[in-house]
Amino acid sequence: MQTRNFDLIAFDWDGTLFDSTQIIVRCIQAAVCDVGGKEPTEKAAAYVIGMALMQALAHAAPDVPPEKYPELGARYRHHYARHFNDLSLFAGVLPLLEALKARGHRLAVATGKSRRGLDEALQSVELKGVFDGSRTADETAGKPDPLMLHELMAQFDLPASRILMIGDTTHDLQMALNAGCASVGVSYGAHEPEAFTVLNPLHVAHSVQDLQDWLLANG
Template sequence: MKTRTFDLIVFDWDGTLFDSTALIVRCIQDACRDVGVAVPSDTDAAYVIGLGLHDALKHAAPGLPPERYPELGNRYRHHWFSRQQEVVLFPGTLEMLQDLRARNHWLAVATGKGRRGLDEALAQSGLVSLFDGTRTADETASKPDPTMLLELMREFGTEPARTLMIGDTTHDLLMASNAGTPRVAVSYGAHEPEAFGQYAPLHVAHSTRELHDWLLENA
Protein backbone atom coordinates (compact mmCIF):
# COMPACT_ATOMS: atom_id res chain seq x y z
CA MET A 1 0.00 0.00 0.00
CA LYS A 2 1.27 3.46 -0.88
CA THR A 3 2.55 5.55 2.04
CA ARG A 4 0.02 8.11 3.23
CA THR A 5 0.67 11.80 2.70
CA PHE A 6 -2.11 12.90 5.05
CA ASP A 7 -3.20 11.35 8.33
CA LEU A 8 -6.36 13.47 8.73
CA ILE A 9 -8.70 14.35 5.85
CA VAL A 10 -11.36 16.95 6.68
CA PHE A 11 -14.38 17.45 4.44
CA ASP A 12 -16.82 20.27 4.20
CA TRP A 13 -20.37 18.91 4.06
CA ASP A 14 -22.81 20.91 1.91
CA GLY A 15 -21.73 21.08 -1.72
CA THR A 16 -18.78 18.77 -1.11
CA LEU A 17 -20.31 15.50 0.10
CA PHE A 18 -24.00 16.41 0.15
CA ASP A 19 -25.77 17.66 -2.99
CA SER A 20 -27.58 20.40 -1.09
CA THR A 21 -26.52 23.69 -2.69
CA ALA A 22 -29.72 24.28 -4.65
CA LEU A 23 -31.96 23.58 -1.65
CA ILE A 24 -29.93 25.84 0.66
CA VAL A 25 -30.23 28.65 -1.89
CA ARG A 26 -34.01 28.22 -2.06
CA CYS A 27 -34.32 28.12 1.73
CA ILE A 28 -32.30 31.33 2.11
CA GLN A 29 -34.45 33.02 -0.51
CA ASP A 30 -37.69 31.78 1.07
CA ALA A 31 -36.56 32.96 4.51
CA CYS A 32 -35.77 36.44 3.16
CA ARG A 33 -39.16 36.54 1.46
CA ASP A 34 -40.87 35.53 4.71
CA VAL A 35 -39.39 38.44 6.68
CA GLY A 36 -39.94 40.99 3.92
CA VAL A 37 -36.38 41.78 2.82
CA ALA A 38 -34.90 41.75 -0.67
CA VAL A 39 -34.51 38.21 -1.97
CA PRO A 40 -30.88 37.52 -2.94
CA SER A 41 -30.01 36.14 -6.35
CA ASP A 42 -29.02 32.50 -6.71
CA THR A 43 -25.36 33.57 -6.94
CA ASP A 44 -25.51 35.79 -3.85
CA ALA A 45 -27.34 33.14 -1.83
CA ALA A 46 -24.86 30.45 -2.90
CA TYR A 47 -21.91 32.63 -1.91
CA VAL A 48 -22.78 32.45 1.80
CA ILE A 49 -22.93 28.65 1.90
CA GLY A 50 -20.24 27.36 4.23
CA LEU A 51 -20.48 30.24 6.66
CA GLY A 52 -22.18 29.84 10.02
CA LEU A 53 -25.90 30.58 9.85
CA HIS A 54 -25.67 33.99 11.55
CA ASP A 55 -22.88 35.18 9.26
CA ALA A 56 -24.55 33.69 6.20
CA LEU A 57 -27.88 35.38 6.77
CA LYS A 58 -26.22 38.69 7.65
CA HIS A 59 -24.56 38.64 4.23
CA ALA A 60 -27.66 37.40 2.44
CA ALA A 61 -29.93 40.10 3.96
CA PRO A 62 -27.68 43.12 4.60
CA GLY A 63 -30.66 45.45 5.00
CA LEU A 64 -32.20 43.51 7.88
CA PRO A 65 -31.76 45.06 11.35
CA PRO A 66 -29.53 42.87 13.55
CA GLU A 67 -32.29 42.35 16.10
CA ARG A 68 -34.24 40.48 13.41
CA TYR A 69 -31.45 38.01 12.56
CA PRO A 70 -32.95 35.37 14.89
CA GLU A 71 -36.28 35.67 13.07
CA LEU A 72 -34.59 35.18 9.71
CA GLY A 73 -32.60 32.25 11.09
CA ASN A 74 -35.75 30.59 12.39
CA ARG A 75 -37.44 30.95 9.01
CA TYR A 76 -34.40 29.43 7.28
CA ARG A 77 -34.41 26.47 9.69
CA HIS A 78 -38.14 26.00 9.13
CA HIS A 79 -37.69 25.69 5.38
CA TRP A 80 -34.54 23.55 5.63
CA PHE A 81 -35.79 21.00 8.14
CA SER A 82 -39.09 20.62 6.29
CA ARG A 83 -37.27 19.73 3.06
CA GLN A 84 -33.88 18.29 3.99
CA GLN A 85 -35.02 14.78 3.05
CA GLU A 86 -34.94 15.93 -0.60
CA VAL A 87 -31.14 16.06 -0.76
CA VAL A 88 -28.73 13.15 -1.08
CA LEU A 89 -25.03 12.40 -1.20
CA PHE A 90 -23.20 13.06 -4.43
CA PRO A 91 -22.88 9.76 -6.33
CA GLY A 92 -19.78 7.87 -5.32
CA THR A 93 -19.32 9.60 -1.97
CA LEU A 94 -19.87 6.49 0.15
CA GLU A 95 -17.38 4.44 -1.85
CA MET A 96 -14.79 7.22 -1.66
CA LEU A 97 -15.07 7.48 2.12
CA GLN A 98 -14.95 3.71 2.54
CA ASP A 99 -11.77 3.50 0.47
CA LEU A 100 -10.15 6.24 2.54
CA ARG A 101 -11.09 4.44 5.77
CA ALA A 102 -9.54 1.27 4.37
CA ARG A 103 -6.27 3.21 4.02
CA ASN A 104 -6.51 4.15 7.73
CA HIS A 105 -6.98 7.87 7.28
CA TRP A 106 -8.82 9.71 10.01
CA LEU A 107 -11.88 11.36 8.45
CA ALA A 108 -13.64 14.44 9.80
CA VAL A 109 -16.21 17.08 8.87
CA ALA A 110 -15.88 20.84 9.35
CA THR A 111 -19.11 22.56 8.35
CA GLY A 112 -21.06 25.77 8.56
CA LYS A 113 -24.11 23.70 9.52
CA GLY A 114 -25.36 23.63 13.08
CA ARG A 115 -24.97 20.52 15.21
CA ARG A 116 -28.60 19.46 14.82
CA GLY A 117 -28.43 19.83 11.05
CA LEU A 118 -25.21 17.87 10.69
CA ASP A 119 -26.32 15.08 13.02
CA GLU A 120 -29.56 14.66 11.09
CA ALA A 121 -27.73 14.70 7.75
CA LEU A 122 -25.20 12.12 8.95
CA ALA A 123 -27.99 9.86 10.16
CA GLN A 124 -30.00 10.32 6.97
CA SER A 125 -27.02 9.50 4.78
CA GLY A 126 -25.80 6.57 6.89
CA LEU A 127 -22.31 8.03 7.29
CA VAL A 128 -22.10 8.36 11.08
CA SER A 129 -19.67 5.47 11.50
CA LEU A 130 -17.29 6.71 8.79
CA PHE A 131 -16.25 9.92 10.52
CA ASP A 132 -13.89 10.11 13.48
CA GLY A 133 -14.63 13.75 14.33
CA THR A 134 -16.92 16.63 13.40
CA ARG A 135 -17.12 20.36 14.05
CA THR A 136 -20.06 22.68 13.39
CA ALA A 137 -20.26 26.45 13.25
CA ASP A 138 -22.54 26.74 16.29
CA GLU A 139 -19.95 24.92 18.44
CA THR A 140 -16.97 27.05 17.46
CA ALA A 141 -16.02 29.90 15.11
CA SER A 142 -17.50 30.22 11.63
CA LYS A 143 -15.37 29.79 8.53
CA PRO A 144 -12.96 31.19 7.41
CA ASP A 145 -11.74 31.34 11.02
CA PRO A 146 -9.38 28.34 11.38
CA THR A 147 -10.67 27.20 14.78
CA MET A 148 -12.58 24.17 13.48
CA LEU A 149 -9.48 22.79 11.78
CA LEU A 150 -7.20 23.67 14.67
CA GLU A 151 -9.49 21.84 17.11
CA LEU A 152 -9.64 18.75 14.89
CA MET A 153 -5.86 18.69 14.54
CA ARG A 154 -5.49 18.88 18.31
CA GLU A 155 -8.06 16.11 18.75
CA PHE A 156 -6.13 13.71 16.52
CA GLY A 157 -2.63 14.98 17.23
CA THR A 158 -1.92 15.78 13.59
CA GLU A 159 0.30 18.50 12.18
CA PRO A 160 -0.97 20.98 9.56
CA ALA A 161 1.23 19.43 6.86
CA ARG A 162 -0.40 16.03 7.52
CA THR A 163 -3.95 17.42 7.39
CA LEU A 164 -5.96 17.95 4.19
CA MET A 165 -9.06 20.15 3.92
CA ILE A 166 -11.52 19.55 1.07
CA GLY A 167 -14.31 22.00 0.26
CA ASP A 168 -16.41 23.66 -2.41
CA THR A 169 -16.16 27.31 -1.32
CA THR A 170 -13.57 30.01 -0.90
CA HIS A 171 -14.55 30.04 2.79
CA ASP A 172 -13.29 26.44 3.09
CA LEU A 173 -10.05 27.18 1.28
CA LEU A 174 -9.37 30.35 3.26
CA MET A 175 -10.03 28.48 6.52
CA ALA A 176 -7.45 25.89 5.47
CA SER A 177 -4.99 28.60 4.50
CA ASN A 178 -5.50 30.29 7.86
CA ALA A 179 -4.86 26.97 9.62
CA GLY A 180 -1.76 26.26 7.53
CA THR A 181 -3.13 23.07 5.99
CA PRO A 182 -3.03 21.90 2.36
CA ARG A 183 -6.38 22.04 0.58
CA VAL A 184 -8.32 20.60 -2.33
CA ALA A 185 -11.32 22.26 -3.96
CA VAL A 186 -14.32 20.76 -5.73
CA SER A 187 -16.00 22.66 -8.54
CA TYR A 188 -19.45 21.08 -8.34
CA GLY A 189 -20.68 22.90 -5.21
CA ALA A 190 -21.55 26.48 -4.28
CA HIS A 191 -18.67 28.60 -5.61
CA GLU A 192 -17.31 29.06 -9.11
CA PRO A 193 -13.89 27.43 -9.52
CA GLU A 194 -12.41 30.61 -11.03
CA ALA A 195 -12.29 32.01 -7.49
CA PHE A 196 -10.18 29.15 -6.10
CA GLY A 197 -6.81 29.97 -7.61
CA GLN A 198 -5.76 32.62 -5.09
CA TYR A 199 -6.01 30.00 -2.31
CA ALA A 200 -3.54 27.64 -4.02
CA PRO A 201 -5.45 24.34 -3.83
CA LEU A 202 -3.42 21.24 -4.58
CA HIS A 203 -6.15 20.15 -6.99
CA VAL A 204 -9.60 21.16 -8.21
CA ALA A 205 -11.84 18.12 -8.71
CA HIS A 206 -14.77 18.35 -11.10
CA SER A 207 -16.60 15.25 -9.86
CA THR A 208 -16.64 12.92 -6.88
CA ARG A 209 -15.06 10.24 -9.07
CA GLU A 210 -12.18 12.57 -9.93
CA LEU A 211 -11.79 13.52 -6.26
CA HIS A 212 -11.81 9.83 -5.29
CA ASP A 213 -9.11 8.99 -7.81
CA TRP A 214 -6.94 11.95 -6.83
CA LEU A 215 -7.15 11.08 -3.13
CA LEU A 216 -6.21 7.45 -3.68
CA GLU A 217 -3.19 8.54 -5.69
CA ASN A 218 -2.07 11.53 -3.64
CA ALA A 219 -3.47 11.40 -0.10
Protein backbone atom coordinates (compact mmCIF):
# COMPACT_ATOMS: atom_id res chain seq x y z
CA MET A 1 0.00 0.00 0.00
CA GLN A 2 1.22 3.48 -0.85
CA THR A 3 2.47 5.45 2.14
CA ARG A 4 -0.04 8.03 3.36
CA ASN A 5 1.01 11.67 3.51
CA PHE A 6 -1.93 12.49 5.81
CA ASP A 7 -3.45 10.36 8.55
CA LEU A 8 -6.59 12.47 9.02
CA ILE A 9 -8.55 14.12 6.22
CA ALA A 10 -11.01 16.74 7.46
CA PHE A 11 -13.82 17.84 5.16
CA ASP A 12 -16.01 20.88 5.21
CA TRP A 13 -19.65 19.87 4.72
CA ASP A 14 -21.81 22.33 2.74
CA GLY A 15 -20.48 22.89 -0.76
CA THR A 16 -17.72 20.30 -0.35
CA LEU A 17 -19.52 17.03 0.36
CA PHE A 18 -23.13 18.23 0.41
CA ASP A 19 -24.72 19.93 -2.62
CA SER A 20 -26.38 22.74 -0.68
CA THR A 21 -24.78 26.01 -1.77
CA GLN A 22 -27.60 27.43 -3.87
CA ILE A 23 -30.30 26.48 -1.36
CA ILE A 24 -28.33 28.09 1.47
CA VAL A 25 -27.89 31.25 -0.59
CA ARG A 26 -31.64 31.47 -1.25
CA CYS A 27 -32.46 30.80 2.41
CA ILE A 28 -30.11 33.58 3.55
CA GLN A 29 -31.64 36.01 1.06
CA ALA A 30 -35.19 35.13 2.11
CA ALA A 31 -34.41 35.37 5.84
CA VAL A 32 -32.85 38.83 5.48
CA CYS A 33 -35.85 40.09 3.53
CA ASP A 34 -38.24 38.59 6.10
CA VAL A 35 -36.80 40.81 8.84
CA GLY A 36 -36.76 43.96 6.71
CA GLY A 37 -33.16 43.92 5.51
CA LYS A 38 -31.91 44.54 2.01
CA GLU A 39 -31.60 41.29 0.09
CA PRO A 40 -27.92 40.35 -0.16
CA THR A 41 -26.54 39.53 -3.57
CA GLU A 42 -25.87 35.89 -4.41
CA LYS A 43 -22.15 36.61 -4.12
CA ALA A 44 -22.53 38.18 -0.67
CA ALA A 45 -24.75 35.34 0.57
CA ALA A 46 -22.39 32.68 -0.80
CA TYR A 47 -19.36 34.37 0.78
CA VAL A 48 -20.58 33.73 4.33
CA ILE A 49 -21.20 30.01 3.84
CA GLY A 50 -18.92 28.11 6.20
CA MET A 51 -19.09 30.67 9.00
CA ALA A 52 -21.07 30.00 12.17
CA LEU A 53 -24.73 30.72 11.43
CA MET A 54 -25.27 33.98 13.29
CA GLN A 55 -21.87 35.32 12.29
CA ALA A 56 -22.75 34.51 8.68
CA LEU A 57 -26.20 36.10 8.81
CA ALA A 58 -24.90 39.26 10.49
CA HIS A 59 -22.20 39.59 7.84
CA ALA A 60 -24.71 39.08 5.02
CA ALA A 61 -27.18 41.58 6.50
CA PRO A 62 -25.20 44.60 7.73
CA ASP A 63 -28.35 46.75 7.78
CA VAL A 64 -30.24 44.43 10.15
CA PRO A 65 -29.91 45.62 13.78
CA PRO A 66 -28.58 43.15 16.38
CA GLU A 67 -31.89 43.06 18.23
CA LYS A 68 -33.37 41.34 15.17
CA TYR A 69 -30.71 38.62 15.01
CA PRO A 70 -32.81 36.03 16.89
CA GLU A 71 -35.66 36.54 14.41
CA LEU A 72 -33.19 36.48 11.51
CA GLY A 73 -31.80 33.15 12.69
CA ALA A 74 -35.28 31.73 13.16
CA ARG A 75 -36.33 32.75 9.65
CA TYR A 76 -33.22 31.19 8.14
CA ARG A 77 -33.91 27.91 9.95
CA HIS A 78 -37.53 28.04 8.77
CA HIS A 79 -36.55 28.37 5.13
CA TYR A 80 -33.75 25.80 5.37
CA ALA A 81 -36.05 23.22 6.99
CA ARG A 82 -38.45 23.54 4.05
CA HIS A 83 -35.68 22.52 1.64
CA PHE A 84 -33.83 19.99 3.78
CA ASN A 85 -35.11 16.99 1.84
CA ASP A 86 -33.97 18.62 -1.41
CA LEU A 87 -30.32 18.33 -0.37
CA SER A 88 -27.98 15.49 -1.23
CA LEU A 89 -24.36 14.48 -1.37
CA PHE A 90 -22.48 15.43 -4.51
CA ALA A 91 -22.29 12.52 -6.94
CA GLY A 92 -19.19 10.48 -6.23
CA VAL A 93 -18.78 11.44 -2.57
CA LEU A 94 -19.64 8.03 -1.13
CA PRO A 95 -17.13 6.18 -3.36
CA LEU A 96 -14.53 8.82 -2.47
CA LEU A 97 -15.03 8.32 1.27
CA GLU A 98 -15.05 4.54 0.90
CA ALA A 99 -11.76 4.64 -1.04
CA LEU A 100 -10.12 6.80 1.62
CA LYS A 101 -11.34 4.56 4.43
CA ALA A 102 -10.05 1.50 2.59
CA ARG A 103 -6.66 3.19 2.33
CA GLY A 104 -6.54 3.63 6.08
CA HIS A 105 -7.26 7.34 6.40
CA ARG A 106 -9.26 8.63 9.32
CA LEU A 107 -12.01 11.00 8.23
CA ALA A 108 -13.53 14.00 9.99
CA VAL A 109 -15.95 16.85 9.35
CA ALA A 110 -15.13 20.45 10.32
CA THR A 111 -18.17 22.57 9.56
CA GLY A 112 -19.90 25.85 10.23
CA LYS A 113 -23.14 23.92 10.75
CA SER A 114 -24.60 23.32 14.20
CA ARG A 115 -24.20 19.95 15.90
CA ARG A 116 -27.89 19.25 15.44
CA GLY A 117 -27.73 20.25 11.78
CA LEU A 118 -24.72 18.05 11.06
CA ASP A 119 -26.16 15.05 12.90
CA GLU A 120 -29.41 15.38 10.96
CA ALA A 121 -27.49 15.60 7.69
CA LEU A 122 -25.36 12.57 8.54
CA GLN A 123 -28.48 10.60 9.39
CA SER A 124 -30.29 11.67 6.23
CA VAL A 125 -27.59 10.35 3.91
CA GLU A 126 -26.87 7.24 5.96
CA LEU A 127 -23.35 8.31 6.81
CA LYS A 128 -23.43 7.38 10.46
CA GLY A 129 -20.12 5.77 11.36
CA VAL A 130 -18.24 6.86 8.24
CA PHE A 131 -16.53 9.75 10.02
CA ASP A 132 -14.20 9.18 12.92
CA GLY A 133 -14.68 12.68 14.34
CA SER A 134 -16.40 15.99 13.74
CA ARG A 135 -16.51 19.55 14.98
CA THR A 136 -19.31 22.09 14.52
CA ALA A 137 -19.39 25.84 14.92
CA ASP A 138 -21.73 25.83 17.92
CA GLU A 139 -19.47 23.59 20.03
CA THR A 140 -16.15 25.26 19.24
CA ALA A 141 -14.92 28.41 17.48
CA GLY A 142 -16.19 29.21 13.99
CA LYS A 143 -13.98 29.40 10.92
CA PRO A 144 -11.38 30.70 10.19
CA ASP A 145 -10.37 30.27 13.85
CA PRO A 146 -8.16 27.14 13.95
CA LEU A 147 -9.73 25.68 17.10
CA MET A 148 -11.73 23.03 15.21
CA LEU A 149 -8.55 21.60 13.74
CA HIS A 150 -6.61 21.99 16.97
CA GLU A 151 -9.27 19.94 18.76
CA LEU A 152 -9.11 17.24 16.08
CA MET A 153 -5.31 17.16 16.43
CA ALA A 154 -5.75 16.58 20.16
CA GLN A 155 -8.47 13.97 19.69
CA PHE A 156 -6.40 11.88 17.29
CA ASP A 157 -3.01 12.74 18.80
CA LEU A 158 -1.69 14.00 15.47
CA PRO A 159 0.56 16.92 14.55
CA ALA A 160 -0.68 19.54 12.10
CA SER A 161 1.54 18.07 9.39
CA ARG A 162 -0.53 14.85 9.34
CA ILE A 163 -3.89 16.57 8.80
CA LEU A 164 -5.35 17.74 5.48
CA MET A 165 -8.33 20.13 5.35
CA ILE A 166 -10.60 20.13 2.31
CA GLY A 167 -13.12 22.90 1.69
CA ASP A 168 -14.90 25.11 -0.80
CA THR A 169 -14.39 28.50 0.87
CA THR A 170 -11.58 30.82 1.84
CA HIS A 171 -12.76 30.37 5.45
CA ASP A 172 -11.89 26.67 5.25
CA LEU A 173 -8.47 27.24 3.74
CA GLN A 174 -7.66 30.12 6.08
CA MET A 175 -8.57 27.93 9.05
CA ALA A 176 -6.13 25.29 7.77
CA LEU A 177 -3.42 27.90 7.30
CA ASN A 178 -4.03 29.27 10.79
CA ALA A 179 -3.75 25.76 12.23
CA GLY A 180 -0.57 24.93 10.34
CA CYS A 181 -2.32 22.26 8.25
CA ALA A 182 -2.20 21.65 4.52
CA SER A 183 -5.36 22.23 2.50
CA VAL A 184 -7.10 21.38 -0.76
CA GLY A 185 -9.78 23.60 -2.25
CA VAL A 186 -12.74 22.56 -4.36
CA SER A 187 -14.05 24.90 -7.04
CA TYR A 188 -17.62 23.56 -7.25
CA GLY A 189 -18.87 25.11 -3.99
CA ALA A 190 -19.49 28.59 -2.61
CA HIS A 191 -16.33 30.59 -3.39
CA GLU A 192 -14.55 31.39 -6.61
CA PRO A 193 -11.30 29.39 -6.71
CA GLU A 194 -9.26 32.43 -7.77
CA ALA A 195 -9.51 33.59 -4.16
CA PHE A 196 -7.76 30.42 -2.95
CA THR A 197 -4.36 31.23 -4.44
CA VAL A 198 -3.04 33.35 -1.56
CA LEU A 199 -3.98 30.59 0.90
CA ASN A 200 -1.60 28.07 -0.73
CA PRO A 201 -3.77 24.98 -1.18
CA LEU A 202 -1.90 21.94 -2.42
CA HIS A 203 -4.52 21.45 -5.13
CA VAL A 204 -7.84 22.87 -6.34
CA ALA A 205 -10.21 20.11 -7.44
CA HIS A 206 -12.81 20.92 -10.07
CA SER A 207 -14.96 17.85 -9.47
CA VAL A 208 -15.38 15.08 -6.91
CA GLN A 209 -13.60 12.70 -9.28
CA ASP A 210 -10.70 15.15 -9.57
CA LEU A 211 -10.58 15.32 -5.77
CA GLN A 212 -10.56 11.53 -5.45
CA ASP A 213 -7.84 11.11 -8.06
CA TRP A 214 -5.63 13.69 -6.37
CA LEU A 215 -6.18 12.30 -2.86
CA LEU A 216 -5.42 8.72 -3.85
CA ALA A 217 -2.23 9.86 -5.56
CA ASN A 218 -1.09 12.45 -3.00
CA GLY A 219 -3.05 12.04 0.23
